[in-house]
Amino acid sequence: MTTFVDRVELHVAAGSGGHGCASVHREKFKPLGGPDGGNGGRGGDVILVVDQDVTTLLDYHHSPHRKATNGQPGAGDNRSGKDGQDLVLPVPDGTVVMDREGNVLADMVGQGTTFVAGQGGRGGLGNAALASARRKAPGFALLGVPGEERDLVLELKTVADVALVGYPSAGKSSLISVLSAAKPKIADYPFTTLVPNLGVVTAGSTVYTVADVPGLIPGASQGRGLGLEFLRHVERCSVLVHVLDTATLEADRDPVSDLDVIEEELRQYGAGLENRPRIVVLNKIDVPDGQDLAEMVRPDLEARGYRVFEVSAVAHKGLKELSFGLAELVAAARAAKPKEEATRIVIRPKAVDDSGFTVKREEDGIYRVRGEKPERWIRQTDFNNDEAVGYLADRLNRLGVEDELMKAGARAGDGVAIGPEENAVVFDWEPTMMAGAEMLGRRGEDHRLEAPRPAAQRRRDREAERDEAQRAYDDFEPF
Template sequence: MNFVDEVEIFLKAGDGGDGMSSFRREKFVEFGGPDGGNGGNGGDIIFKADHSINTLMFYRNHKNIHAVNGKNGAKARRTGESARPLYLKVPLGTQIINAENTVVADLLSKDDAFLACQGGHGGAGNACLKNSINKAPKESINGAPGEEGYFFLKLKVLADVGLLGLPNAGKSSFLASFSKAKPKIADYPFTTLTPNLGVVEIGDDGFVVADIPGLIKGAHQGLGLGIQFLKHLERCKMFVHIVDSSKHNLVAQYLEVRNELSVYNPDLLKRPEIVIFNKTDLVTNEEIQDKIHHFEEKTNIQVYQNSKIYKKNSILHIIKDILDSLKSDDTQEIYDPIS
């Protein structure tokens, strides 16, 4: 599986360069005095959100990262060169959690940045330590060590709409039918092993849809593809619940997924949701109408139909209208099981 959405890494900022202890030695210049330069600052380590990166794969093989140290001071009051900051690019939606399990940064937008470890300050040369009492100091000060620590990176997919459903309900086909996303599609469970994103364009506007791998009973305990993908739903503003209408016990299918959301985070149940019966072309019209009537009667939820031959424009506009109504409220609290 190439998708990496959680990784722990160790970071060490650069140490400051040492100050220099030296004295001016020049012909015909008596008592040249101290001329040792200061050390340069060590390099900072800064996380930066980059929209061109989709996973944390790089950090699976680079779990110990060190910034460059500052250069030492030199004679003739020359200051050592300070190291450049080390920028670590991460996908949009990356949370940075410190060793105390505190979320210290949530990089949601392009170019969002967070200073994780500050480089050490350069040490003082003996020229800098000269004063009215000690005019010829022999000592110098070494550079300060750079900050270091372990950090846990967690990626949560950023999308407006999350597709819910049991494995093989047809979520990937639904996503591929109205966006340029190319998810793997096949007639067996767990075809989708990583979240897929698709952009839906409606006129000059649009929204992003995430196809989350199918949930099964016990997903919140790690069964199936487990809790690792449940957290991606926390970023979504609303859900589209896909139900395979060719199966039996459709109410049970629906409630099974809803129960997993409830156990993981009850607040997810408060977000807007529409239910779509998929694969309606595989059953007779009379049968699908009976299933819709039964489902709506038991759940009091309106059902929309979808199949390979069904026009999706109306469904997409319904989703867009719901998202528009949510734009005035961007203060949804994001649940995090770690914090």
């Protein structure tokens, strides 16, 4: 049964916003008391939070789909809907959040660090909030915006000061068990350690953590054996310890060649591992042949510039010197580390000249409009309500979408799509000047609140407005 998971795909869905309400206040002797529709509630966010009590991503391996609650719709009498409840998901310290393409969105280090993985949808405005001096009694409300849905990859990278590296069965698990209170699985067959083990070591006034992670073999940087699953957990460590087996029974191995192999894997993997401070531990000197081999190879290793410790995890030899030597390196690494926020959240700001949308003519002749605002406005519009559609046209016109369509060569009757190809709203474009720009300002008004005009006068006014709009359209020269 799987007990440790350090990489998962997580599918999050934030809550959708509640719909706004279109309502007219009514009471005795006040049959038309004005709009009083409330706003919809905001959808809940999906938030990742670092929790020191969580050490694995196992929960998300079993339940990869997570959804926050929706906002409630608004109601009459200016009653707003209840906001959706945020969904808080605890993750281990050192979790990296990426999208499906591998782009890093957040590197979460430190207790309490948060990252909004899915943004809750906005609640729709009720007709009370949409009322204005020109639009006194809107007969429509805005719909709530669907919550953000994302496919994320969570990857755990162990946070520790020291990493023990070496071949399988070199004695790393035994070493961490005697240096700290960790109780890893120990055996003499390859790949005993299948998950990272963490131990806390106290040496004088310095307290530091040591990570024992799955062993390396040639080709690990390309994924052979436990490969990348091992090396990912070494990236954050400040000090590397080469644990070399001086009592191996394999004829083609010796401590120096083992060291060369591991160093090559670290170099190929990159991520700055080749530049980390490192020491060499010659383990298993309690074995007679191991002690002799350690004495033979130590001068060669020291000549290469390594600080060498001879230890025996079984006989508890050389452990005190090793723990204090590691404490010195950890203290130096901490002192050299720049004072900065550990958490890194990637922000990609928009350009200063970004209009917020784009217009592009596609091969089939459709003009596609993409942008956060136009696409959100489309989702907020009730297309069964003519006033709501007119309000959408006004908003798009004020944003400059019509001007850009004309610059792109669009003509009346051309197809225009707003949104991505799989979820777009497509319509035949009619410029607002053709539809009567002067009339657009009247959309959403309740003529029952105005002094009535004779039917003949209203008809003459409409004909005059249409004639004026047609002349303006005929005289317009596209850019």
